[in-house]
Amino acid sequence: MVREKENFIKQSTHTSFYTGGQFAISNDGQYLLCTYNALIHILDIQTQHIIRSIGQDDTSSEVVSFALFNDLIVIAYRNQLLRQFNWTTGTCLRTWKSVHKNTIICMTFNSNGSLLATGGADFTVKIWDVEHLYYTHNLKGSTSIIRVVLFYTSEMKKIHVICGSDDGRIYLHNLHVSGAKPTILQGHMSTVTSLVLHNDHNLISSGRDRVVIIWDLQTQSSIRTIPVMESIEALIALPSVDYLKKLKIKQTFASDELLFFTFGNSGLIKLWSGTTGRCLLIQEDKTYEKIAANSYGKDKEHEQVFLNAYFNETTRMFYTNTIDHNIIAFNIKKLKLEKQFIGELGDVLDVRFLNDNDNNPLYIIVANNDEKVKIFHLNTWHCQMLKGHTDIVIGLDISYDHSLIATCSKDDIIRIWSYNVDRSSFVCVAIAEGHTGDVAAIAFAKTSNDFIASGSQDTTAKVWSLENLILDSNEPQNLSSVFTLKTHDKEVNSITVSFNDKQFATGSADKTAKIWDIRNQKLLAVLSGHRRGIWCVQYSPVNPELATASADGLIKIWSTKDYNCLQTIEGHDASVLRIIYLSMGTQLISSGSDGLLKLWDLKTSTCVKSIDAHEGKIWGMSASTDENLLVTCASDSSVVIWRDSTEEDRQAKRENVEEVLLMEQEVSNLLVNKKYHEALKIALNLNQPYRTLTIIKEILNEIDGIDRLKNTLLQFSDDHLNLLFSYVIDWNTNTRHSTEAQIIIKVLLSIMTPDKILKLPNGQKCVENLLPYTERHMSRIERLSQQVLFLDFSWHSMKYLDQSNISSSNELPTTT
Template identity: 25%
Template sequence: MAEAIRCSYGSTSLEPFYVGSTLAVFSSENSLLATPIEEDVVVTDIESNTIVHKIEGDGETITALALTPDGSRLAVVSQSQQLRVYDTSDGSLVKQFRFSAPVYIAAADATSTLFAFGATDGVVTVWDIEAGYVTHSLKGHGTTICSLAFYGELHSSNWMLALGDTMGTCKVWNLVKRKCILTTNEHGGAVRGLAFLPDGEYFMTAGRDQIVVLYKLDNLKKSIKTYTVRHQVEKCGFLEVCGKLVFYTAGSECCLKLWDINSGTPLGGSKPPLQTSEELMIIDVAQIEDESLWLVLSDQTLVLLDLSLSENVDDHLIVPEVRKIAGNHGIIADIRYAGPNSTLVAMATNAPALRVIDPLVPFDVQLYEGHTDLLNCLDVSQDGLWILTGSKDNNAILWHYDADSEEFILHTTFHGHVGAVTACGLSRSSSKPTFALTASTDLTVKKWKIPKEAGSVVKGSDYTRRAHDKEINSMAIAPNDEFFATASFDKTAKVWNSDSGETVGILKGHKRGLWDVSFCQYDKLIATSSGDKTAKVWLLKDFSCTKTFEGHTNAVQRCQFMNKNTQLVTSGADGLVKVWDISEGECTVTLDNHNNRLWALDLKEDGLDLLSADADGFITFWVDNTEQLLLEREENEKLKVEQEQSLSNYINQNDWSNAFLLALTLEHLMRVYNVVKASIGANQDPELVVGLKALETTMQELQPTQLISLLKKIRDWNINFKQFEIAQKVLSVVLDFIDTESAEMRKAMDLIIPYNERHFQRLDDMLEETYILDYVINEMQSV
């Protein structure tokens, strides 16, 4: 039985919820997270993986956010210097205020009573959240405020606010006495870290000069300790880990570091990342309750540390990472279904780590380190348990899924190319791949044997072939492993013998460079896509082009066969996914849910599920609902037949009112006209213009959408000289019921008026002609 041509897909999306350099902010008493997306703000419940609110901005980029610990109020400051305070329970705007200078740092106190905002003119504004007004305006800094920290409780004697600026000055204000009780210039760079020990014993400052200064809170006149931490500090604080009081620093080197308070010696911390070309750093640390820390990384990744699981191994404290959340995935260069039963999604992005997500827990991400430069491509084995990645570090890495840990582990590194690996592929004939192929900017293709033991580094390939004259963008391996194909910017695709590495065919015909190549699983066909805005299907028998698909308005980035080789799916730089009927050469459906170039596309279940990802990190999951669409069409056709029969019955019974309403519902232009004409001809109520009281009442009680439909029909009748009279009669009935506030109704009326003016002019001319006729008759009678 032939497969039905797929022509309809439903979609769900995974959108970035954190874009921009502004800090993400957490509520410490619940699971709310507020993040900027350029000029807008998203409030997310990170426990349930749901977006609570999307708050539209004022058109200017967000510069500072603050969320109260209880999660009840959110402060948003934009480049327009406008403060907006929102109630997070319903997303409503509570208060607005305008600052005198841009604000780039904000904070809330522990009691959810106050906000503080640090401006570029050195002024710190303290805001009463409940009353909605400024309580303090703290001056004294001559430059941009870059850190804030509250201490104490509202109206207590030691209710304080610490401030740090970009020139290394730190001040502590007593908010009750409105007095500055500490001014220090011990830092040679921006003071980004400020922290009070909750019991009030210590106060600490830390900066980008790699210095931490410790004070006794009851005597702030002189520091008691100065430590060099040997990394740029963006955040600091006090913690109790494994029963020991320590202080932490976080910033460059992208890991949390723990230090002994008394000696300043390093005690351990979180796991440092692999050193790569990506210069990541921690830009903020948020403490949730007492046992958890959220690290905010510069690539908008959020990392949760669980202090309760910390271990002391040989006097080295290890704080484990228990969760990672991706605020956005950046530019997604390649994407594949992966994992057991293809339930996971693997991505190659503009970052060195392989990213794997579970669509059922969409915010969470697994990052697998191994490459030292950005990923360009990936491929997944038939069973989804093996992933091959290619990177700008000139290496390819094979990853294997470990069922016990439910994670991918590094199995083999292939080292041998002298340029970035731009395309890769795994053998397809068996679940476990037996060989791998890679292509590189060095214009060569290499075949590699896959070793049995994990942890190997393979430096010798089975063969190396010079493949193309320009960069190779894609590679595909035939289902039986007999052939593989490469697609290049040199406008050609080549088919190779997998065993010998010799060229067996060249596909020529595209006018620009090729982006993708794909084998058909059920027939000897191969597809290519190109920058010339077309995709082509070729015969493997003689390498001739059998079909060309035109429809994209920009380069076609990806192409794959689906639905038992009867259809082809493509994605393009125009942001569209198109599904084609190969035999007819026509597009059966265009899927539009992206605003940027679609670099990546994959499918599973032979096209029942599609997956597309664009250059903004926006991912769409498409599910085939053709069967549902066909059922709906069948039901609609059945209903239409029944309604047509009912309409005929009403007309036969001279039930003009119901016939009019049903004809209007069925959008029959002339049926509606004929029903009104028949009613006027029957003339049951001679005093009415439409000849029937029930019909006039029906017209006057039409819903707005029905009335708009009727006005459009009046417009069409009014154009025709033979039909304008009935059009005018119907218009006279409904004229008093037209809502002039409705844009659609005004538009419909605007199209009726010009022809009305023509009709009235014609009637005036005819009336004038009757006067002339009367005059001629009178003159003739006098003769």
């Protein structure tokens, strides 16, 4: 028997956390700190979960730089404010105004965290005493924007500040000489991008002029200029050669050998000897190639690939960020990518579970507004990328046995990917070219890997044969289409293959869905009835049915026998973008452009559950093989994993019913024994207003009932009192219970101050609702009092008249 689903709950979420700019790694290597607009997000590196956000999400105060020292972080904002936080707790310790005349570009602490240097676009460097909270130095002399700043302590224990600027110069400031002009080190012909100290007296500098220069700070002159043949954005000098023991380098090094790694626009990490000027090691696998212009609308390739780099001694990892807002961790032993953080997803267009054969999917594959397809590990959210498309990937599908991936793109191309064991990654094994417009939809056969079907913006659908696909080829083979059909008058938005692989259906922006015979290559039916374009079509896994979802907010179920509309499901207030059959075709789940998920019972056409899932359009949705997991993706840059909680909810309901029965029996026993205090508390826990009122009446019927009620309520928590206030509002509207309600109000006012009442969750609302009916009761009592007085007056008047009549009758008649 099929158990229908009743609810899905959120299991995990991956959302954008990094919008570019600076990032840092905690000393223990467990946390990643990165900028996200006006916030600093703190991520657990193992799970990629955001554990804390520092700052306020205010678009007027975007983060431009920050500096980290142990538990302290100082953040510079675009509005020229500086804020000091304890990042482990999120506590703001201090806020002050920057004295820079323009934006702060870079900042750093000295070795003991007592001084902070900030370099700005106003060509100056400011020094701040963090411990005593005052501004100590204003360092001038640069003729360009300060890009990098560094503290240096000489052998004479003199503190210096070294800064590099856009004019290619390096400025050396002595903080112990007031007003002195800086020493200028000239050698670079372009922006200085990185400064690193080595052995306390050597300085290594890199620039976009494709050279690295080694400086002697004692003589303040250059020792060696090394042509690296690429623009360098970051470099890291190793403290000792011990870190290199497991790298594939055939030579030995002296203990004081000057070694450094460069991160440049080639996308390769390189190891250099500053002593000999030779490149000793080049990373074997290129991690990042130059980003093509068609992704960003520029005419030239980006010169920058790596932007910043850090080395963490605890984890022995390099961490670097890229121009497309990703952060990558490399193992220093093999220079291999260990972990990749996708900082910003943008619009996420499609998603599927991957490696789902054992009903326990480990991966999801995601298409977002990028030419690279992303595969995420569900436990760690580590990302692998599939590169090959030259424009945004719109859709994807997984073969029935999860051995193949198909992707389609705005580059008019379809690519087939297969897992390569030797490379431990997916590789492109086939390319299908033939469409003349964006390929928006793709679908594998349901029972084999014999073919795929695709739909395009060129209004055609194609079927491609995969029967002769060679999976272990070094080069991807070209697929040829079996046939091409002119399917619609407008672009094809969705395509799906029937579960017997004999038909496929297409949905289009022309408001129709069509069913096609694959063997005979002919049209079987045109399904008309939607008022706007169709976004999704899906075959039922069991019944001869086809479901269509449209921008008119309707879902229609069609018979695939006589092609009549069997039912129309209404409930969405916006476009329905995706639908999936669940529970052996007895249920349907749909996603809308309003961010809602709706679970439908097809027998009754009713909505079982509505879930507020996303803040944007839910473009993609997929279910695991056993339907216990659901994944959704949306335009709000998030991917959410949902878990079927039906059994948990049912079990919780059963346990709740049993608990309520036991508590009700306990209340009855307590009332018999006249233990009203305990009974009243349980009645409130059970949220039973009438039982609560009955118990209060019993208490008031006792001798000194009001005092007993007061003593009882004195022992109640604020939550219980808040709930009692809400009950009193209802009781006060009914004259039958208004007396008890007014007594309770009197008792509550005697044990609670007005401020405490207003601080209750519903305190102000309770007071506002109590006043009108209390005034009515007061007016009613005054009217009754007047009526009682009138009766008393009438009685006395009647009594007076009666006495007068008696006196008159007792008088003797007089005779004249």
